[in-house]
Amino acid sequence: MSETTKKPEALDHAEMERRIRDFWEAEGVYKYDPDSGKPQFSVDTPPPYVSAAHLHVGHAMSYSQAEFLVRYKRMTGHEIFYPMGFDDNGLPTERFVEQTHKVNKKTISRADFRALCMEETAKGAVAYEEMWRDLGLSIDWRLRYSTIDEHCRRTSQLSFIDLYKKGEVVRSDDPVLWDTVYDTALAQADLEVMDRKGQLFDIAFRDPDGNDMVISTTRPELIPGCVALYHHPDDERYKPLAGKSASVPIFDYDVPLKTSEDVDPEFGTGLMMCCTFGDGEDVKKWRIDKLDTRLVIGRDGKMTALAGKYEGMDIGGARKAIVQDLDEAGFIRDQRRVDQAVSVGERSGQPVEFAMVPQWFIKVLDKKEQFLKRSAELNWFPEHMKIRLDQWIEGLKYDWNISRQRFYGVPFPVWYVQETGDVILADEADLPVDPTEDAPPQWAQEKYAGMTIVGEPDVMDTWMTSSVSAQINANWAGTQGRMGCDFPLSLRVQAFEIIRTWLFYSVVKSDLHAATLPWQQAMISGWGLNEQGKKISKRDLEKFTDENGYNRYDPHSVIREYGADALRYWAAGARLGSDLRYHEKDVKVGRKLVIKMWNVARLIEMYLEGYDRDAAKVPLADRAVEDRWVLSGLDKLIGDVTRGFEGYDYAIGREALDKYFWNTLCDNYLEIVKERLRKPEVFGETSQKAAQDTLVEVLRTVLALFAPYVPFITEELYQKFYAADEGGASLHKSSWPEKQGREDAVAGETMKSLLAVIEAWRFMRTRDKIPFSTGIDVLTVHLEGEVAHMKEAIEANADTLKSALRARSIKVDGGTGTETNRDGLTLSYTVVEE
Template identity: 40%
Template sequence: MLPNRYDFREAEPRLARFWELNNVYGYDPAGLGQHFTIDTPPLTVSGQLHIGHCYSYTQADAIARYRRMRGGHVYYPMGFDDNGLATERFVEKTIKHKATEIGRDAFINACLELTQQTEGRFETLWRRLSLSVDWRYRYSSISHEARRVSQWSFIQLYQQGLTYTQFAPTLWCPECQTAIAQAEVNDASLPTRFSTIAFRLPGGGILPIATTRPELLPACVAIFVHPDDPRYRHLIGKTARIDSGAFSGSPELAVPILADELADPSRGSGAVMCCTFGDSTDVRWWHTHHLPLRAAIGRDGHMTGLAGSYAGLTVQQARRRILTYLEETGQIISEETIEHDVGTHERCGTPIEYLHTRQWFIRVLDQKERLLEAGRKIRWHPEHMRIRYEHWVEHLQWDWCISRQRYFGIPFPAWICRACGETMLASLEQLPVDPQTTQPLVACACGSTDFEPEPDVMDTWATSSCTPMIIGRWIDDPAWFAQHFPASLRPQAHDIIRTWAFYTIVKSLYHTNDIPWREVMISGHGLSADRRKLSKSKEHNEVGPMEIMEKESADALRYWATTGRTGADSPLSPENIATGRRLVTKLWNASRFAESRLERFTNGARPAALLPTDRWLLSRLARTIAGATAELDRYEYAAARAEIDRFFWSDLCDNYLELAKARLYSEAGAAHYAAQWTLYQALLAVLKLLAPFLPYITEEIYQGLFRQWDGASSIHLASWPSEQPEWIDTEAEAIGETLLGLLRQVRRYKAERGQSVGAELASLRISGHLQPAQRASLEMAMVDLKSATRAKQIVLEEGAEDGGSQMLKDNELLIEV
């Protein structure tokens, strides 16, 4: 029996324990039928979870629950991405020490301890939110299995010639002191001094050079002009000079003037200095024109000895000092402040540099067409998100840099032979391996056994890109892998299309020549109330998800999370959360009413004597089931829930329960059973339709009321409502609309007179040119219309058809239909 009041604070933890004890969300690998594998995003362990995570993960969970109720065996593991730069920065911030301050081993131990604690908190929150994960399959990207897969992936790519190492200009973060990949660079618009500097020409002329980076002057190796620029064509091949006594090792800097079509005559003065390196154009010119390499900025973001007396200064300090020197020596022509686009590291916001370093890369630039073709084989939801993927692939400028100069990551399973310089790889049996503490099993081909361990670790994306292979047990269980690869679904946010989606497609193509998943569902971001994106690693003032759930319920938070359409950002909405709470309350109250009316109910065959009101509701229910099912098949969870909401609030509660109330309160008879049967079908279907969105309240009602008839151990293991095309009845829908129109006019009549909805009406006369079938249906529905309008007498009569209403005398109403 359902109690008077639903206490979510008591019920939600109790139901969570019930699901865990009964393994409700357990995956059965041997189950017959369809298996639905979800490649769930492994959460980066870099801070605390916020409502934005609840937003996107709830959407994926709604799909998992829907697929389970449709009869699929849902393999829904949860992972944690707990190695790499984001985790290192989180640990450094927490322990208040840099990794270099405490040493490699101590720092790795600190990372392992803190990530385990944090992952425990993550799991607690996910269980409270009721993600229907099978926690037996929880994994982490630093685990033994994940390291083994990641290292074996590297070895295979190396053997196929798809990965290589070289000294080359690399995107570099001076704050994190590591190389980064193109996908980790964000564009930021920053106010910058735009200075035009005077280079001297032979014969006394001046060549104006505009720059935002005067600190790179010590690394200037050439000046470029367009070969067809008439202003400078005569200078090509000559030398330009500038006084540099304070910021270089010599009193004067002399560089050649060269021609290249990449020099844009319309930008600045049209003459551009090339430094090694300020941007990707500098890299291209350096390579194309075989220019010398001059490194003015070191790995720590400080000036090198090339900067003369300014060596050791930070970039910003050197910029100010060099500009002051140039101004004092009369070498600045003009200055202005502009908004300048700067590439910054997504992890820390530091402007990136281009440094010449040794790194490992995976080839992607020569595979663009293949990668585009793979993207088109995947079904994207929403479809337009595929364009983001294609735009990223088409505009790639670098191969994928996978090496990082950090401690807490998966080591490259490789050594360098000190005798001949060859790379030695670990064997599969050795994996996972740390080359810092382990030696190769065999000697080098040259006979030497003296090896230098590969010092770097792999970028975290090099492992996260293997998640379909990690959950698919790629190395060790071919049968399991065949069952789960390609995965059925990848749910993820739109901002990591360029990283997680792209990198996973790369790895899957290279290793299996297949796509990693059949479908991708892209989520937006759950934003702060003022529409800012939230971050685990940055401070914000938003109330945490656990606090919201304790105050409003997990179901209410999930309601908000499934309000935004697929792929769209949505700010935290207290109004939507409150609407979710009201829906929970309304479900409870409607179910308590139904419980009192379903006493002695036996769920038998469809009654032969359904009234028009019953047939109307069942027809609307059939359309709602079909519509919601179709929307969920398209991953449009918000549209599906909106359909269900409309049916429950309007059709069932506001209208049908009012119309059928008299029959439901009667003690027996065919009409009474017809109303009972219709109410049972409608309310049970609503609970099942809402179960993926509101798992707690729907389970509580199911256990207390419907399980006795429906028979499943949990609503989440019950069958999804079957589509019922035979219930669709256009004539009944037309009569239903007529009844609702009559009911609205009666309610308006009472409201205008300050009467309650339940006030009695002495007489209701319905006038119009009715077809015989219409008249017969209205006469059959008379008991329901009387119940809803509280009319003592209803009279059908022939008359005009203008759709109006008028008061005949006190408490009597004429409605023309």
């Protein structure tokens, strides 16, 4: 990198970052070496949907926060296994393709639709990889995976077969959550809750004697699907009707009256309508009491033949028509507006229904305590995120439905024998397979000769693959030529909103496969928010693009304008797990830091002219108080930043670095030692050498401490000043700084006195409009009262003040000067006559 020795007039961040990226790639700085003998640190990183999401600065924030830690671990001597995956299969990708190409999977062949999905995911993967490279993520791209590639399909199918053989995965035709928009089954984790206003209707059923039996419902369209009425067994109002039935209004059929302790006698009339199916309670009662099945809402969201004259209507239309007919027939007793919390599909945003379609399930409901124990074993950062997983586990209502009625996903390695219902599993040696295209194993063909064998047309839930990302990275499937890491992995990094999905499902899989956690630690990030405190959306990306193509929420735009280091610096501004509002001014502060580091390094380079790096260093005890003070602060800084990273609290480290770099180093130390460095004839060559030694040590350490946050500028300056002497390929493979026993309380106390004088002089110089170029002949420091004790420190370190204030002479006496800086400290001065 000899070109870095040039001294351009200004820092061109785009050119510098491109050159540094090329250098890292050429040197293989981030390549994983399984034979290095170092302790391994492996990271399970979120594989994003490459076709279904729009990159914004919130993504850059969360990935950067995780990568700060990765860079720290690399510098503390760990062998880093840091892959990147892309989630290329599943509903989000299909939805993106349908919207982009204006197609419907129902009107296009499976092969053609999957081809479009592959085309779009390939484009998305390029955009994402470019983004992560531009951001400076220290990924080994040889470890890249796609959830639709052969290795991942093999791993997913092996997972299914293992769980099937263990009896943990079962096929059932029980009611399942159904998205009528995307025509597919869903799992509980695919739901969101939508708050809305609804109408609650009091509707009269009739007992055998023609008396009213009033129920309350917000879904009168389900009345033709009613299969029972329930009341609490101790409700005296309904005990006389035990064993009797009720007549369903306007549909004129009878349903049994049953009891359940789940019914709240204080709610409404104490009667509950059970339909097939309105909610999970309906499903529960249907299963326990073996009730009739009357599916009045079809998979397409329209009323079925059991709805009579309402057949073919959509749900909203049927509700309106049925209410009108109930009212005209005199069955509505009351109606009122109520608040509703409705379960909707996460992707479609539409209320979910229930359908009865055979599905594959992984059993989780009977293992809640087992999974809660795993949650307790996991080391959480921040710790309070654990409660999110625990609450999710405790609130589980359904086993995990892993079947999806889509095209683009990992196929189930399963065939069925129509005549017997037998299930045929693929041989593990043949994986991956597609049963809609591939023949079953030879043994099955021979065993079931003459019978009809059909392949499973459904594909796996996308989380069925993502949940084995740890096993994918560890090469659990033993794919030839694939590098793997140790299992369990060291760390899972992710955002908090997918704790209920990616983290939970990963824990489930690892527990069922290997009776262990998939990783030792979990690092959970918050959201990047817009200036108004809302999650950044696609609309933000579209709305705020100017005529030059710049968008403040688009990472590509921000990096072009301010540099990757500046964007990463912003990302370090929030504590782990906390949301972070995006303000462009904060990125500008990051840009200011990068430029300041560049300028400080150029200034130090000037002061190091003729400096012999191989010469013996001036002993610490022989250095000036400001040297000992700045090195003492450096030791404390090392401790603060290291403690922050060890606790995964990078924000504490950034805060400590900012304070030291701007206040201690730039505002004070560099200003104090300038004259010592410029004028060895006045202050002595040893004093100059001590200051040079100190600057070399301080800059080297500051670069290393800043390296995880701003990797480009720190690498640039390391190559310029240190790489040749150290023989190191990269700053990011060098050792993390360690404290050197330089903390010096005495130097700190002394510097408080000297800095008080320096601050007083800065104020006076500004007030009296004394040019920086004007030297001071004599500066007299007047001390009395509570600051009188400062006299000894000032007199003993007069050279420090001479250098800092460009003064020929420093005097200390009592009395009163011309300006008060603090109680008892005043100054007077005479300037050097030109």
